[in-house]
Amino acid sequence: MLRRNVRLRKEYLYRKNLEGDERQLYEKKRKIREALQEGKPIPTELRNEEAKLRQEIDLEDQNTAVPRSHIDDEYANATQKEPKILLTTSRDPSAPLTRFVKELNIVFPNAVKLNRGGQVISEIIETARSHDFTDVIFVSENRGKPDGLIISHLPFGPTAYFQLLNVVTRHEIQTKKEMGKMSEQYPHLIFERFTTQMGKRVMNILKHIFPVPKLDAKRIVTFSNESDYISFRNHMYDKGEGGPKSIELKEVGPRFELRLYQVKLGTLEQDEAEVEWVLRPYMNTAKKRQFLGE
Amino acid sequence: MAAAVVKDSGFEALEKLKSTEPPVFLAPSSISEVARVASQYLFAKLKPHDPKSPFDELLVDGFDAEQIWQQIDMQSQPLLSSLRCEVKRFAKNPREVRKTENLAHGDSHEDDVDEMDMDGLDLDDDNADEDDDAELEANESEGEEEEEDGEEEEDEEDDEEENEGIEDKFFKIKDLEDFLEEGEAQEYGIDRKTKKAMPKVKKQNFSDDDEDEEDDEDDEEDEDGEFGAFDGEDNEESDKLGKARYEDFFGGKKKETKMKMKHVIDDEEAGNGNQGNENLSTHEKELLKLQSKIDQMEKANLDPKHWTMQGEVTATKRPKNSALEVDLDFEHNARPPPVITEEVTASLEDMIKSRIIEARFDDVQRAPSLPTKSKREAKELDDNKSKKGLAEVYEEEYVQKSNPSFAPATFSDELKKEASMLFKKLCLKLDALSHFHFTPKPVIEEMSIQTNVPAIAMEEVAPVAVSDAAMLAPEEIFSGTGKIKDESELTQEERKRRRATKKRKFRAESAKQPVKKARDTTTSTEMSKNGNE
Numbered sequence: 001m002l003r004r005n006v007r008l009r010k011e012y013l014y015r016k017n018l019e020g021d022e023r024q025l026y027e028k029k030r031k032i033r034e035a036l037q038e039g040k041p042i043p044t045e046l047r048n049e050e051a052k053l054r055q056e057i058d059l060e061d062q063n064t065a066v067p068r069s070h071i072d073d074e075y076a077n078a079t080q081k082e083p084k085i086l087l088t089t090s091r092d093p094s095a096p097l098t099r100f101v102k103e104l105n106i107v108f109p110n111a112v113k114l115n116r117g118g119q120v121i122s123e124i125i126e127t128a129r130s131h132d133f134t135d136v137i138f139v140s141e142n143r144g145k146p147d148g149l150i151i152s153h154l155p156f157g158p159t160a161y162f163q164l165l166n167v168v169t170r171h172e173i174q175t176k177k178e179m180g181k182m183s184e185q186y187p188h189l190i191f192e193r194f195t196t197q198m199g200k201r202v203m204n205i206l207k208h209i210f211p212v213p214k215l216d217a218k219r220i221v222t223f224s225n226e227s228d229y230i231s232f233r234n235h236m237y238d239k240g241e242g243g244p245k246s247i248e249l250k251e252v253g254p255r256f257e258l259r260l261y262q263v264k265l266g267t268l269e270q271d272e273a274e275v276e277w278v279l280r281p282y283m284n285t286a287k288k289r290q291f292l293g294e
Numbered sequence: 295m296a297a298a299v300v301k302d303s304g305f306e307a308l309e310k311l312k313s314t315e316p317p318v319f320l321a322p323s324s325i326s327e328v329a330r331v332a333s334q335y336l337f338a339k340l341k342p343h344d345p346k347s348p349f350d351e352l353l354v355d356g357f358d359a360e361q362i363w364q365q366i367d368m369q370s371q372p373l374l375s376s377l378r379c380e381v382k383r384f385a386k387n388p389r390e391v392r393k394t395e396n397l398a399h400g401d402s403h404e405d406d407v408d409e410m411d412m413d414g415l416d417l418d419d420d421n422a423d424e425d426d427d428a429e430l431e432a433n434e435s436e437g438e439e440e441e442e443d444g445e446e447e448e449d450e451e452d453d454e455e456e457n458e459g460i461e462d463k464f465f466k467i468k469d470l471e472d473f474l475e476e477g478e479a480q481e482y483g484i485d486r487k488t489k490k491a492m493p494k495v496k497k498q499n500f501s502d503d504d505e506d507e508e509d510d511e512d513d514e515e516d517e518d519g520e521f522g523a524f525d526g527e528d529n530e531e532s533d534k535l536g537k538a539r540y541e542d543f544f545g546g547k548k549k550e551t552k553m554k555m556k557h558v559i560d561d562e563e564a565g566n567g568n569q570g571n572e573n574l575s576t577h578e579k580e581l582l583k584l585q586s587k588i589d590q591m592e593k594a595n596l597d598p599k600h601w602t603m604q605g606e607v608t609a610t611k612r613p614k615n616s617a618l619e620v621d622l623d624f625e626h627n628a629r630p631p632p633v634i635t636e637e638v639t640a641s642l643e644d645m646i647k648s649r650i651i652e653a654r655f656d657d658v659q660r661a662p663s664l665p666t667k668s669k670r671e672a673k674e675l676d677d678n679k680s681k682k683g684l685a686e687v688y689e690e691e692y693v694q695k696s697n698p699s700f701a702p703a704t705f706s707d708e709l710k711k712e713a714s715m716l717f718k719k720l721c722l723k724l725d726a727l728s729h730f731h732f733t734p735k736p737v738i739e740e741m742s743i744q745t746n747v748p749a750i751a752m753e754e755v756a757p758v759a760v761s762d763a764a765m766l767a768p769e770e771i772f773s774g775t776g777k778i779k780d781e782s783e784l785t786q787e788e789r790k791r792r793r794a795t796k797k798r799k800f801r802a803e804s805a806k807q808p809v810k811k812a813r814d815t816t817t818s819t820e821m822s823k824n825g826n827e
Contacts, residue, residue: 166631235643
């Protein structure tokens with residue numbers, strides 16, 4: 001298990017290295033293709049390699065035409081396997097935090113809750129890997145209010161660190177009787193305004209926590225991005241009385257805002273992993289820039 | 295008797311003290327006894343003027359300096375207040391003073407105190423000396439005062455004699471000079487006795503220091519030094535005594551300013567003497583203000599800075615809760631987290647609804663998996679009633695088993711055959727399109743008409759679509775036995791025989807079918823056609 005992991009990691013790093021060269025090649029091919037399509041002369045810098053590249057272009061198919069980045073390699077096989085999630089908290093969780101984690105347990109299908117106890121993070125992740133979990137989610141708190149969420153994709157995948165804001169749990173809204181039971185159907189997903197490269201990456205990370213739903217599922221989970229703050233909502237819908245166009249939405253489940261502040265190219269226990277992206281709020285232009293979309 | 299003894303010996307003791315060299319006081323010696331006796335004498339002298347004193351005489355045997363001082367102090371304190379009253383009284387009634395003055399000259403030491411008072415009240419400056427004495431009594435030990443008293447008296451007398459009939463101012467000037475000289479002598483002579491312009495407090499401290507410094511023996515040590523100090527004090531004391539006195543003692547002011555300036559430049563004394571404290575020019579006033587401001591600012595600069603001005607300050611370095619009082623203002627570089635209002639939720643829900651209606655979700659798409667096995671042949675079950683009877687079915691099975699070649703093709707076989715045929719044809723066509731790697735036509739066993747076309751027609755430069763295998767073989771063109779003889783090889787009989795058979799055939803053919811001829815013609819026409827091509 002250990003050696004396999006080491007080998008996989010080496011492959012991953014090797015592919016990452018190749019990526020740079022591949023991208024260059026891709027760019028050149030793209031230029032030639034464009035030139036050929038528009039009937040313009042081929043750019044002079046590519047004249048020497050033109051013949052060889054044209055050959056390669058001819059032999060391209062759908063898979064090879066797009067340059068493969070090591071980043072999305074992590075999710076290449078994710079679609080073939082159903083996700084399995086492990087939920088834990090920081091050490092010594094308070095009662096509100098444990099309640100919140102229980103709710104999250106229901107929100108994410110195929111999730112398993114684990115009491116933290118005195119375990120070290122590396123231990124937790126090792127056990128998760130050996131039991132074939134695909135994701136581990138950590139929730140941390142500050143004086144009863146959940147304030148941090150860490151999603152770590154498992155084989156050696158990326159880790160996304162979020163800050164939780166404006167958390168409203170189901171327990172806060174209503175008494176137990178009125179709450180009723182929450183559906184555990186595989187939900188449909190809605191992602192709104194994730195337009196940039198980073199936004200698409202985050203979308204990928206959040207998407208692959210959920211399994212493939214049925215077409216007629218009534219449950220909807222929404223991630224809506226508004227100036228880098230992602231709103232999470234959980235609804236059940238029903239056809240309304242007004243006809244096929246009217247929909248009745250009923251909000252169910254906790255709601256919170258997520259704010260991404262770091263993405264690392266490694267699992268949670270790998271401190272030395274490369275940081276793919278980190279939020280820098282102290283820059284002068286921080287107010288004007290939006291990283292996740294529009 | 296004892297008092298008289300004390301008196302005499304005390305006087306002698308005083309005289310002796312006065313005559314001893316100052317260094318003697320510094321080392322412990324028998325002079326301490328003398329000093330004690332002298333103090334006792336002085337104490338006894340003052341006793342009549344202080345009815346409240348608990349001591350009849352100064353107790354010196356077996357007491358240390360501190361205790362002796364305390365006794366003297368106890369006597370002097372009430373005396374001070376009474377003396378002040380006396381002075382005030384005499385200030386109001388100067389004539390009384392004059393009366394008592396004359397009496398003073400001939401009096402013994404016992405009247406010293408009265409004399410001093412009277413002299414102090416005099417408007418002349420010399421009486422200021424007496425004020426000094428009064429001052430002395432107020433501030434200093436009794437012993438010292440008494441000592442000075444004796445000496446001063448002599449000075450007073452001298453001065454008195456000169457002053458009679460002379461204007462005050464004039465006299466003041468002279469006195470001024472004396473005073474200045476004394477001051478100079480003092481300054482350069484003894485370092486310990488510092489400036490005369492010192493305020494009273496300092497002088498007091500100074501005198502306190504003196505007191506502290508002195509040991510039991512050194513009661514009278516400061517006596518000489520104190521003179522000048524007393525003079526200085528005198529001026530201030532006189533200032534305090536009343537406005538009338540202060541105005542009259544115009545010279546006193548001069549003296550003070552002189553004293554200040556003396557240390558700077560001696561030549562400017564005369565000029566500065568014209569300025570009094572009340573007559574500062576505006577320039578002077580401004581200068582003073584500036585100076586005070588400068589002093590303030592310098593002081594502020596020397597102090598440690600306020601914590602807000604100290605750069606990076608942690609909570610431990612500033613006082614508690616001080617950050618709450620200061621108005622802190624800084625730019626927040628991050629956008630604030632969104633407040634979730636009704637409108638926000640409503641807009642969100644609208645968006646969700648529209649998405650649902652469009653059925654536009656961002657679900658995870660399952661990737662199409664590659665088939666690892668080919669699909670099993672799905673045998674179609676025919677619902678129709680079987681057309682064959684059961685016997686026929688058995689028959690076919692038997693035939694298939696025994697003789698596979700004769701078995702009629704089953705339905706699936708026929709389909710298979712058709713499919714394979716189609717495929718082969720397709721492959722052939724594809725191969726034919728390419729010259730370079732041409733594979734020959736596969737042998738399909740079927741009946742096909744072969745034309746009797748000469749080979750030369752077939753072999754052409756154009757792409758050969760038909761091979762010469764489609765041509766008739768020579769055997770097929772010429773049918774006959776192997777033995778073929780040429781005409782030249784024939785014998786006569788052979789020739790006759792051939793002619794005969796030929797004739798026979800010809801007659802038979804022409805008699806039976808004239809169609810045969812048509813066939814020949816067709817062949818000939820075909821031959822001509824092919825030839826033309």
